[in-house]
Amino acid sequence: xxxSFIRQALPSASPWLAAGLIAxxxxxxALASVVNGEKPGLWPRTMxxxxxxLDLNVAGVPLPLAQNWGPILVDVHIGLSTSLATxxxxxxxxxxxxSLPNALNGGFPQQSWPPQQGDxxxxxxxxxxxxxxxxxxxxxGVDIPGMADGAALIFANNGPAHMASxxxxxxxxxxxxxxxxxxxxxxxxxxxFKIEIPLGADLNGNGENDxxxxxxxxxxxxxxxxxxxxxxxxxxxxTFDSTAVLEGFIRDESVDxxxxxxxxxxxTASGGPFIPEPGAYSLIAGLVLAVFAIWRRRC
Numbered sequence: 278x279x280x281s282f283i284r285q286a287l288p289s290a291s292p293w294l295a296a297g298l299i300a301x302x303x304x305x306x307a308l309a310s311v312v313n314g315e316k317p318g319l320w321p322r323t324m325x326x327x328x329x330x331l332d333l334n335v336a337g338v339p340l341p342l343a344q345n346w347g348p349i350l351v352d353v354h355i356g357l358s359t360s361l362a363t364x365x366x367x368x369x370x371x372x373x374x375x376s377l378p379n380a381l382n383g384g385f386p387q388q389s390w391p392p393q394q395g396d397x398x399x400x401x402x403x404x405x406x407x408x409x410x411x412x413x414x415x416x417x418g419v420d421i422p423g424m425a426d427g428a429a430l431i432f433a434n435n436g437p438a439h440m441a442s443x444x445x446x447x448x449x450x451x452x453x454x455x456x457x458x459x460x461x462x463x464x465x466x467x468x469x470f471k472i473e474i475p476l477g478a479d480l481n482g483n484g485e486n487d488x489x490x491x492x493x494x495x496x497x498x499x500x501x502x503x504x505x506x507x508x509x510x511x512x513x514x515x516t517f518d519s520t521a522v523l524e525g526f527i528r529d530e531s532v533d534x535x536x537x538x539x540x541x542x543x544x545t546a547s548g549g550p551f552i553p554e555p556g557a558y559s560l561i562a563g564l565v566l567a568v569f570a571i572w573r574r575r576c
Contacts, residue, residue, distance in 0.1 A: 319553035321370045322390065324454065326548040328363040328404060329514065331356050333521050333540035340412070340536055341527045342430075342489075343419045345481050350416035355521070355540060358407035358434045365404035365440075367458045369551060372397040372445060390551075392448040392455050400446055400457055404466065405437035410474070412489075423478050432474045432489070440466035440496055453505045453513040454548060465497040481529060491525040516545040 333355040339348035357363055371388040388396065413429040420426050444464035449456030460466065473490040480487045499518035507513050522539045 321368050322551040324367045324551045326365040330545035332542040334542045335540045349419045352413045354411045361407035363406045367402040370399040372399050394450050396448040403441040407436035409433045438468045440468040442466045459498045468494040485529040487529045493524040495522045
């Protein structure tokens with residue numbers, strides 16, 4: 278699947294540590310000092326984002342959609358909803374080791390913006406995805422009950438599927454968004470949710486119509502075939518290959534044969550500039566110490 282965002286891997290802290298850096302504070306972020314002649318930027322900084330194209334596919338995969346939940350070969354396509362927008366956001370926090378004393382004093386790391394090559398950041402990124410699913414019968418010997426050979430099941434406007442990733446990253450000024458988004462392959466977007474879609478058919482013959490459901494999605498951004506363009510308003514449209522693994526079930530509201538499918542294809546995302554949050558958060562000194570201690574051990 279193809280997605281849009283660009284970033285580069287850095288020694289990564291575990292997701293719970295990265296998420297733990299988002300501690301609420303009622304006071305605005307006050308940065309009065311000057312670093313290397315520059316006033317530091319306000320932190321954290323956020324970027325509003327969206328998906329503008331999604332084209333995930335898998336061909337000839339067996340799903341339990343035949344009579345009595347038997348397997349049938351189908352093609353599966355997942356695309357963005359045509360009527361509901363998919364939006365997201367990326368929030369960044371400076372993580373340079375020389376900023377630790379300032380964090381311990383209750384303030385934000387003294388780091389200027391835009392970043393310099395190699396500056397380190399924590400990133401908290403998410404999307405709320407609305408999607409359409411098309412399942413097409415390609416089995417030469419088995420049909421979906423009550424449907425003609427080659428029939429397609431279309432399930433529109435599913436979601437939102439909340440997909441999130443937390444990771445450490447190093448600024449790369451040669452890339453869009455300074456290489457801070459999208460996540461590296463080692464830190465995929467992961468979504469835990471429950472989406473149930475009525476099939477309108479009784480596959481196992483017990484008098485109860487069945488449904489298809491999805492529970493977990495892992496979406497990994499690939500490092501190949503990345504392209505990007507910048508629009509007149511400064512919005513960057515970034516496209517790259519990625520892979521999604523879906524776990525789900527077919528059931529009649531009581532029993533469920535599970536399945537797992539893997540889809541690949543192009544995705545395109547859009548994102549504007551990183552801007553300071555109106556009500557800034559502060560870093561918790563203990564968590565900062567823990568994160569830097571782990572990074573130092575890993576480096």
